[in-house]
Amino acid sequence: MRSVDPCFAKSEALYRRISIDQVDGDRILASAVEMPACSFDRSKYSTRPESVIDRAKPEFNGIAKLMVGDMPAPVSVFGVPDKGPPASYEFYPEDLPEPDNEAHSEVRIRISGKPFRKRVNDRVAVAACEALAAPMRVHTPPT
Amino acid sequence: MTSVFEPTATLGGEYRVEQAFESAGATPKRTRRRRRSTAQRTRSLVFVQVPLENSGRPVFRIRFAPDWIRTAQDRLAKLGELRGNWDGQGAKKPTPKSLEIARRVLARLIDFDCAPERVVAAVRGGISFYFVGRELTSGGAHVVYASYECGNSGQLLRVHGDRSKGAVDVVAVNPLDDELGESIQLTQDHLLG
Numbered sequence: 001m002r003s004v005d006p007c008f009a010k011s012e013a014l015y016r017r018i019s020i021d022q023v024d025g026d027r028i029l030a031s032a033v034e035m036p037a038c039s040f041d042r043s044k045y046s047t048r049p050e051s052v053i054d055r056a057k058p059e060f061n062g063i064a065k066l067m068v069g070d071m072p073a074p075v076s077v078f079g080v081p082d083k084g085p086p087a088s089y090e091f092y093p094e095d096l097p098e099p100d101n102e103a104h105s106e107v108r109i110r111i112s113g114k115p116f117r118k119r120v121n122d123r124v125a126v127a128a129c130e131a132l133a134a135p136m137r138v139h140t141p142p143t
Numbered sequence: 144m145t146s147v148f149e150p151t152a153t154l155g156g157e158y159r160v161e162q163a164f165e166s167a168g169a170t171p172k173r174t175r176r177r178r179r180s181t182a183q184r185t186r187s188l189v190f191v192q193v194p195l196e197n198s199g200r201p202v203f204r205i206r207f208a209p210d211w212i213r214t215a216q217d218r219l220a221k222l223g224e225l226r227g228n229w230d231g232q233g234a235k236k237p238t239p240k241s242l243e244i245a246r247r248v249l250a251r252l253i254d255f256d257c258a259p260e261r262v263v264a265a266v267r268g269g270i271s272f273y274f275v276g277r278e279l280t281s282g283g284a285h286v287v288y289a290s291y292e293c294g295n296s297g298q299l300l301r302v303h304g305d306r307s308k309g310a311v312d313v314v315a316v317n318p319l320d321d322e323l324g325e326s327i328q329l330t331q332d333h334l335l336g
Contacts, residue, residue: 016232017230017231017232019230021261021263022263024260024273024275024284024285024288025279025280025282025283025284025285026280026282026283026284027280027282027284027306029263029271029273030265030271030290030302031263031264031265031266031267031271031273031290031292032266033266033267034233034234034235034265034266034267034268035267038266039232039233054231056231057230057231060230060231077313122292122294122296122298122300123298123300123313123315125267126292126294126300126302126313127311127313129265129267130302130304130311130313131311134306134309134311137282
């Protein structure tokens with residue numbers, strides 16, 4: 001297996017498979033992604049975008065694309081009123097090659113300046129999913 | 144759809160369904176041709192209790208249910224059968240809590256005749272009701288949209304989005320009837336622009 005490559009060029013594309021329930025025109029619904037971490041395949045280590053398709057899941061025959069340069073701006077979510085400023089969550093790509101998928105990576109969120117945490121509250125997760133889905137586009141329309 | 148029957152007496156049980164058909168003379172053609180059980184027909188109707196001024200008696204407005212209700216109910220039942228990793232990418236299955244909240248939301252949507260564009264499972268877990276306005280972007284997506292996110296934790300969140308402005312508003316909603324009803328009205332206003 002290749003070693004971890006933390007360098008993501010802005011021109012690099014990230015791909016994820018989608019079903020017809022997860023698109024609206026050329027846009028991706030927020031319900032198609034998850035947070036605080038969402039899996040993608042890196043174009044840098046993928047022979048072609050179609051490699052994200054899994055024959056075992058025939059309804060997920062579409063492909064969504066996110067350019068690294070289009071990563072969302074940090075989202076701010078207000079917590080309890082009068083308890084200080086809202087927490088700001090930044091998006092960043094993380095290279096996570098797997099034995100059966102060397103192109104595997106994740107787009108994650110973390111509170112700016114703090115380490116990644118596997119759990120966030122529902123409101124943060126929904127706001128972050130909306131933000132992540134916004135710059136994503138349909139690369140191959142699902143049928 | 145149109146109201147077909149407004150009895151001023153309190154009617155009970157499935158009898159009122161039969162009476163509604165007979166009184167209104169509006170039995171759907173399909174029901175006339177194929178004899179179906181009363182229970183099956185009951186699912187094709189919606190009962191809405193409305194107050195009658197200057198009378199202590201309730202009024203039941205009975206109307207034929209729009210097709211979207213049956214579609215949404217069937218869809219919700221199907222989503223309840225999903226297993227974990229249903230997308231092959233680690234998607235979480237909807238929990239009983241999220242399904243319970245989703246049923247509450249659907250019941251209120253029926254009251255407001257507010258049809259979702261689709262009812263889907265969210266990859267992060269839970270059920271999502273997705274609504275759209277009329278205007279489309281150049282890419283064929285709806286400019287204005289909304290969703291009700293019934294989370295696996297049991298929390299209900301309302302999302303109002305406008306793609307032309309890049310604006311998204313996420314608000315927690317109490318799924319109790321009054322607040323949810325007010326929220327649905329706000330969503331209808333948002334979708335109408």
